[in-house]
Amino acid sequence: MQFGGVLYGEESLSFVGRDKELEVMHRHIAGERKWLHIHGQSGIGKSSLLRRFTSELEGRDCFLIDGNRGIMHKEDVAGQLAEQLWGGERISTEQKNDDFIKNGLNDAIQSGLNIVLIFDAFEKMRAVEEWLSVWLRQLNKDVKIISAGRHPLTGGWLRNGWMSLTDSIQLSALTPFDVKQYAFNRGISDNKAQSQLIRFSGGIPLAMTLAAEVLIRGNKSNRFDRNEQYRLISILMDELLSELPQSIAHLLEAASVYWRFNEERMAVLLDDGIIKEFRKLIQLPFVVLVEGGWMLHDAVRDWVQEDLILRKPQAYEQMRRKALQQIRMEERVNPQLRNKLRMDKLFLHEHPIVRNTCFLGYMDDVEVRECRECDLPAIQSLYHRFLQHALPFLPGERHLEGIIRPVWETDPSSFFTLWKQNELIAFYGMIPLHDQMLKVLRNEPLLQPLFHEWKPISNAYFLSVIGIEPELEGQTGACVTNILINHFSVADWIIDFTCLKEWFPVFELLGFERAAWADATTNSGTEYRAFTLDLAEEDFLAKFDRLLTSNLTEETFAHTDPAKGIQDLKQILKEWASLPRNLSLCDSYNRLFPHRILAEVSVQDLGSSIQQDLLRAINQLSAGDDRDAILGRLLRYTYTQGIRPQTLVAERLNLSPASYYRYLNKSVERLYELLNGEEK
Numbered sequence: 051m052q053f054g055g056v057l058y059g060e061e062s063l064s065f066v067g068r069d070k071e072l073e074v075m076h077r078h079i080a081g082e083r084k085w086l087h088i089h090g091q092s093g094i095g096k097s098s099l100l101r102r103f104t105s106e107l108e109g110r111d112c113f114l115i116d117g118n119r120g121i122m123h124k125e126d127v128a129g130q131l132a133e134q135l136w137g138g139e140r141i142s143t144e145q146k147n148d149d150f151i152k153n154g155l156n157d158a159i160q161s162g163l164n165i166v167l168i169f170d171a172f173e174k175m176r177a178v179e180e181w182l183s184v185w186l187r188q189l190n191k192d193v194k195i196i197s198a199g200r201h202p203l204t205g206g207w208l209r210n211g212w213m214s215l216t217d218s219i220q221l222s223a224l225t226p227f228d229v230k231q232y233a234f235n236r237g238i239s240d241n242k243a244q245s246q247l248i249r250f251s252g253g254i255p256l257a258m259t260l261a262a263e264v265l266i267r268g269n270k271s272n273r274f275d276r277n278e279q280y281r282l283i284s285i286l287m288d289e290l291l292s293e294l295p296q297s298i299a300h301l302l303e304a305a306s307v308y309w310r311f312n313e314e315r316m317a318v319l320l321d322d323g324i325i326k327e328f329r330k331l332i333q334l335p336f337v338v339l340v341e342g343g344w345m346l347h348d349a350v351r352d353w354v355q356e357d358l359i360l361r362k363p364q365a366y367e368q369m370r371r372k373a374l375q376q377i378r379m380e381e382r383v384n385p386q387l388r389n390k391l392r393m394d395k396l397f398l399h400e401h402p403i404v405r406n407t408c409f410l411g412y413m414d415d416v417e418v419r420e421c422r423e424c425d426l427p428a429i430q431s432l433y434h435r436f437l438q439h440a441l442p443f444l445p446g447e448r449h450l451e452g453i454i455r456p457v458w459e460t461d462p463s464s465f466f467t468l469w470k471q472n473e474l475i476a477f478y479g480m481i482p483l484h485d486q487m488l489k490v491l492r493n494e495p496l497l498q499p500l501f502h503e504w505k506p507i508s509n510a511y512f513l514s515v516i517g518i519e520p521e522l523e524g525q526t527g528a529c530v531t532n533i534l535i536n537h538f539s540v541a542d543w544i545i546d547f548t549c550l551k552e553w554f555p556v557f558e559l560l561g562f563e564r565a566a567w568a569d570a571t572t573n574s575g576t577e578y579r580a581f582t583l584d585l586a587e588e589d590f591l592a593k594f595d596r597l598l599t600s601n602l603t604e605e606t607f608a609h610t611d612p613a614k615g616i617q618d619l620k621q622i623l624k625e626w627a628s629l630p631r632n633l634s635l636c637d638s639y640n641r642l643f644p645h646r647i648l649a650e651v652s653v654q655d656l657g658s659s660i661q662q663d664l665l666r667a668i669n670q671l672s673a674g675d676d677r678d679a680i681l682g683r684l685l686r687y688t689y690t691q692g693i694r695p696q697t698l699v700a701e702r703l704n705l706s707p708a709s710y711y712r713y714l715n716k717s718v719e720r721l722y723e724l725l726n727g728e729e730k
Contacts, residue, residue: 064235064259065102067228068095074219075103075196079110079166083217085186085195087172087203090221091335091350092289093256096198097170099221103196110164117171117199124148124181148181152188159190172199173293183207200293200335220335223253223347226521236262241439250279252349257286280360287357290336290350297327298334305331305346306354307369309397309528312343318376319369342390363643363726374398378595392591393532399559416529421458421465421477429467429477430454432517439520440550444574449496449549450515456490457481457515465515466537468530475522476530479515480537483507496578500547500568509542538590544583549576555633555656557581561593615642616722623664623689623718630657643725665690667724671717681717688714 071088078086088096104112113134115127128148135154159165167189169175175182186195202218224232226248233244243265251258264278291299304319305311313328331337336347346354359366377394380387421429430451437449457464461482468476481487491512492501513534518526538544545565546557549572558564561583568580583590619642622635629635636656646663668690672682680703687699700710 064232065098066232066235067224068099068102071099071219071221072103072106074217076106078196078217079107079164079194084191084193084215085197085212085217087216087218088196088198088221089200089202089218089335091254091347092200092292093254093286094221094223094335095255096221098255100168100170100196100198104168107166110166111158112166112168114168114170115175117169117174121175122177124178124185127175127178127182148185152185155193156190159192164192164194166194166196169195169197169199172197173201174199179207183212187212201333223349224255224258225253226523226525229253229258230521232258233262236266238262238265250282250349250352252347252352254347254349256289257282257349257353260285280356283353283356283360286353290353294334295327297324298331300324301327301331302346302354303358304369305337305344306351306358307366307373307398309394310340310343310345315343315373315376318372370398388591389536392535392594393528395591395595396531396535396560415470416475416526416533417469418533419467419469420463421467423458423462425465425467425474425477426455426458428474429465429517432474432477432519433515434517436517436520436523437549439523441576444576447572447574447576449572449576450494453491453494454479454515456493457487460486460490466533468526468533474519476518476526477516478530478534479513480534480540481512481515483510483512487512496570496572497547497568499570500545500580503567507543509540511541511544512547513544514547535590538583538585542584542586544585546581546583547578548581549578551577554579558633559597559637561590561597612722615726616719618642619722619725620718622660623685626661626689626692629661632657636660646725664721664725667721671720671724678720681713681720684710684713684717685721 075086088099090096100114104114113131115121115130119126119130121127125148128151131151135151155165167186202220203212203216207213207216229248229251230244233239233247238244238247247258247261247265250261260282264282291302294302300320301316301324304316307319308315313325316328317325332339332344336350338345338347345351355366374395377391377398381391433451433454434448437447441447454465457479461484464481464487465477465479467474481491483491488501488504491497516530518530545568546562547568547570548554548557558581562581563583565580565582570578572578585593588596618638622629622639625632625635633656639660668682668685670682671678672686673679674682684699684703687693687702688696693699693702696710697707700707703710703713705713
């Protein structure tokens with residue numbers, strides 16, 4: 051796939067958002083301040099914003115100085131300005147003189163022209179910084195300057211009187227609404243594809259543009275092909291790290307292992323020489339200060355971690371273990387921090403389905419309130435809109451909407467609302483199953499299987515009714531998960547009842563047990579599954595800590611013991627046909643090769659995705675040298691095609707029975723090496 055030109059194609063049609071920033075830029079050129087500096091991480095859309103702004107200018111002459119063209123001497127700046135001032139082709143040496151250009155700009159202002167100088171890729175102009183600082187001060191005060199770069203203005207720009215003449219704004223990611231609008235403008239109308247675009251890009255325009263191009267070019271399944279996703283991540287990482295020293299790249303890798311990081315946590319994973327660069331890391335524009343440390347921007351963290359797992363799976367696993375041990379040590383030293391550390395521990399779960407369901411984003415300054423009667427219409431609407439967003443549209447499907455008001459009237463403390471700046475962004479129901487509530491819930495048809503088998507349990511709660519503002523789902527996922535887990539502490543027993551299929555494996559992996567006896571299906575065919583969590587003898591955090599600890603054993607991470615890993619891989623191959631419906635086999639494959647599981651794959655497609663991954667690896671062997679080609683064919687005939695009896699495979703490959711079994715064992719070993727990223 052050729053991405054050249056993609057970023058600039060159809061820009062007038064596909065440009066979205068940035069209304070506030072454009073308003074600031076227009077106010078700037080009409081105001082008193084001389085200079086406006088725009089800064090933000092690579093790929094955040096600085097150049098696109100500048101181009102959009104210049105297209106909107108009327109009655110002004112705009113001159114662009116592009117740092118990407120190479121600025122090593124003052125003549126490079128003067129040459130770009132001369133091309134635009136004097137026509138470009140035959141420019142005299144005098145016209146390229148910086149004093150001559152300065153006088154020309156000042157004369158133009160005196161004659162009534164309105165001039166705006168725009169500097170793009172400003173961080174690439176350090177070589178001329180000292181000269182440029184002086185030269186710009188010599189321009190008429192009515193010449194307006196707008197610059198854009200990765201970093202805020204520092205050093206000399208904050209001295210010599212420039213601070214009083216300069217304003218700055220930092221570009222943030224686009225909102226989910228903006229990404230949806232961009233997708234629509236590019237012809238991507240499928241809700242699943244739009245959601246995937248929101249999640250992968252995190253609202254960062256470069257990622258959004260590249261990913262949209264993949265979808266537009268005929269990805270009919272509305273999913274990124276594994277190789278395409280890896281390639282996109284590679285492009286994004288190259289751009290992200292293009293100007294950063296290797297030490298910062300290592301720090302970024304370590305930071306991606308944690309949900310929240312600080313200097314102490316990083317020191318557990320890296321040597322002292324790299325930690326000295328920590329201050330430089332936290333000054334990067336995609337690092338966010340939060341309570342207890344810092345966080346990487348969600349999309350950036352996903353890219354860095356995916357790249358790390360792909361290139362260095364063993365190093366990632368070692369860092370993940372050390373990080374988990376560090377968090378548990380912090381718990382032991384400060385038991386009062388146990389609740390605050392729960393999300394840090396949850397993030398260190400190795401399963402990508404858990405990571406990518408529970409950590410959709412982070413939002414601070416969220417206020418939790420008990421639901422009031424005046425809130426009921428809003429939460430009913432939010433519940434309905436959220437399920438329409440999360441599920442295929444089925445006309446007339448109301449799910450559990452009918453129980454919201456009766457439940458609240460029976461016990462108002464059953465519902466909690468989440469507010470951001472006095473706007474409702476989410477709500478959930480933690481419904482106590484006392485006698486009065488049971489009378490209400492028994493009237494709901496979807497809950498008939500549950501109450502047919504119901505046996506009274508003290509201090510039990512029903513968790514099912516939840517709503518998140520669809521456009522904010524990517525920013526509130528971790529926040530809602532955190533608040534819900536905190537609420538678990540009030541219960542001795544919880545039953546979760548959900549139709550959100552991506553959560554089916556998550557509950558089981560987090561310690562819930564299947565309660566198939568309470569499953570139900572709506573009239574339109576939407577499946578609800580039930581899961582129970584018994585907290586009478588052990589609270590949730592203790593249970594989850596035990597599950598995480600068990601995942602540090604040799605049995606769980608078989609790749610630390612190659613012999614055990616090879617045996618587990620052989621068992622997966624033996625049960626090839628059942629992979630699409632066998633979650634246990636899928637989980638075993640994920641523990642063996644966590645770096646090979648595509649995060650976007652749903653639980654329904656996980657087994658088929660693993661089959662495709664194995665087939666690609668087997669085909670890679672088959673296309674290799676003579677020895678690997680025999681091993682690849684042997685794997686294909688014996689396992690994926692299931693030819694029986696095995697003597698037929700031996701005959702087809704002209705092998706004796708003894709040689710066949712020896713080669714078969716070697717083929718599984720070789721496949722294990724290939725899947726694990728090991729060299730021959």
